[in-house]
Amino acid sequence: MVTRCSAVVCACGLALFVIIVAPGCSGTLGTAALASGSEVAEDDAADAGADPASAGDPCPTGGDSGDSGDPSTPSDAGAPVVDPSGVMVVASAAALKTALSTATPGTVIEVRPGTYAGQFDVTVSGEAGGAIVVRGPADRSALLTGGGSVGSWRGVLNLIGRHHVTIENLEIANTGAERYGVLVSATSGTSTDGSHDIVLRNLDVHDVGEEIIKIQGRNTHDIVVEDSVVHSNRDWSGIDVQGTWGGTPPLAQRPRRIVIRRNLIYDIGGSSVGAGIGNELADNVQAYDNVIVGSTMGLDIGCGNYNVVYNNLVTSYARFNALVVGGGYTTIDLGRYAAFADPSAFGRADCGDGIALSGNYRSLVVQNEVTGCSGDMILSYDHGPLHNAPNGHRQNLFSRNAIHDNAGYWIIEEYAKQAGGVSYDEVFYGNLLAENGSSGRYAFRHSVGLVFANNTLVGNGPVPLADSSTDARIANNLFAFASPGAGFTVDGTSTGSVAEGNCVSASSAVFADAAGGDYQLDPTAGAACIGSGADLTAVLQPIFESYSALFATQYAFDPDFPMSSTFLVDLAGRALSAPWDAGAYRTVP
Secondary structure, three states: OOOOOEEEEEEEOOEEEEEEEOOOOOOOOOOOOOOOOOHHHHHHHHHOOOOOOOOOOOOOOOOOOOOOOOOOOOOOOOOOEEOOOOOEEEOOHHHHHHHHHHOOOOOEEEEOOEEEEOOEEEOOOOEOOEOEEEEOOOOOOEEEEOOOOOOOOOEEEEEEOOEEEEEEOOEEEOOOOOOEEEEEEOOOOOOOOOOEEEEEEOOEEEEEOOOOEEEEOOOOEEEEEEOOEEEEEOOOOOEEEEOOOOOOOOHHHOOEEEEEEOOEEEEEOOOOOOEEEEEEOOEEEEEEOOEEEEEOEEEEEEOOEOOEEEOOEEEOHHHHHHHHHHOOOOOOOHHHHHHHOOHHHOOOOOOOEEEEEEOOEOOEEEOOEEEOOOOOOEEEEEOOOOOOOOOOOEOOEEEOOEEEOOOOOEEEEEEEOOOOOOEEOOEEEOOEEEEEEOOOEEEEEOEEOOEEEOOEEEEEOOOOEOEOOEOOEEEOOEEEOOOOOOOOOEOOOOEOOEEEOOEEEOOHHHEEEOOOOEEEEOOOOOHHHOOOOOOOHHHHHHHHHHHHHHHHHHHOOOOOOOOOOOOOEOOOOOEOOOOOOOOOOOOOO
16 A cells, blocks of 8 residues: 655755655554564564564654743744754654654754653664764653553664664653563564664663663674663563574674673563573673662673673662662772662662573673672573584683672572583683672582682582583682581582692681671781692683683774773782682782
8 A cells, every 4th residue: 555645845944854744644653563572482573574664654743742931942843943053953752753764974863851752763874974863961851752652562762774873861761561662673583784883872761561772683783882771671681682583693693792881770670580681692792880780680691702791780779779888899980870879769679690691602701799689690501502602602701700798599500501511611710709698509510621710709608519520620719618617529420620729718717807898818817828829820821811812803892891801810900820829819918
């Protein structure tokens, strides 16, 4: 069917806009189904031909935010007005939709304060050096709200097959079921025209049915989500990167180079499993300097290559409040989040699991803090052949993480999720695992070539290490238990495993100030653990040099990435070298 439209020509100053108006336009853009509620269902729906760009009203109208009384407010609220500086100013939903379909590379669209109801699709793209910018007031007083009118499996704001677009300073909410807040996507599950060079900055996105910010599709790349507040959904993740929609993409077509930084993410998952940040079948995803409060899981990074989880805080609201006052082990400036220290601001109070890494190759989990949670703290596992990285789950590094004051069961668990699965050459180095209670346990099962070295473990439950594993190296760890005589064992079902240079103490007095959170070795009380470790230079130096060699090409594509390429250091940044101490912290000179 052909829709007949009439052309209305509007001259505004020196600019000429042609606005196509169709009789009976509905005001809702795009009702095609993207997918359905689960990861598997999403694949099936996309394979059946769902196309987020193929349907919808060609000529929508929207609600009117009204005139603010400001003399500079556009007099025609249904159309954009170009101000003297060339900025396209909008003050209604209809004007915003027109601007999103008529902008050209380099256009700045300024969204005035007010409420804009409907679904908003960016249907044009910018270019390198000439991004299209959609910006609201710095205080995010412009609200885009779906209000239940958003099409199935769409977002309030959609960038589908678009590139070189920046969205900033907006509040976005969606009360409809099975909907997103912001969707960045390819045009279909099998299309290779993924969105790229997209920046989402200083947004407040909340109250949606499922993923709050969804990034998906083949060849979707170079996406940045930064300095935003993402919160309060019913199911699934806060910020989600997905490559499985429309079937498993070839390696070269996975989503890649996704940067998620300096965001506050809270009240995630509702009654379902939901991660603050989730990832599946995407490569070079960098999540750093984020604060995740109250989620069923902090970060769930699955099935990818060269992903980085760095300097994030995963916590409950109670611990968050304490950290705002006292500080923690991450270098995040929590002062910028102090306004959220009131527990009533967070909704969901608890955090479940901390950080899960599965089916990854050469990924880094470095300098994160997990505290006040009730689930498993660090999970690392083989995901099975369908979703594993091409090289399987292997050669991932967990270093300088602080896992403390939790009430869960597994502090660290390395295992095979699928029958016959094996993880290879995983490295756990220089981590602090403290005061997680007698139920806090750690085990490594069905792993080959594990290195577990120079970790400090205090106030946790003693259990076997290297359970049913091969060629594990358990070295230079400091185990401090509350009960005398408690220690650790390498399980008898393991083969070829070596335990050397470890220090076992029945007291936390070996530390400078354990009660105050300082787990550096005390020069006097901890003398037995100082200089007593095995020389691991020959073991660790090649491993860390291999990570450093990949730093510029795989880990530091983001020029603002703050992580150092020097890996052989402790949580305080001091080099660990001969003579080797046990534990993660050397004595301060």
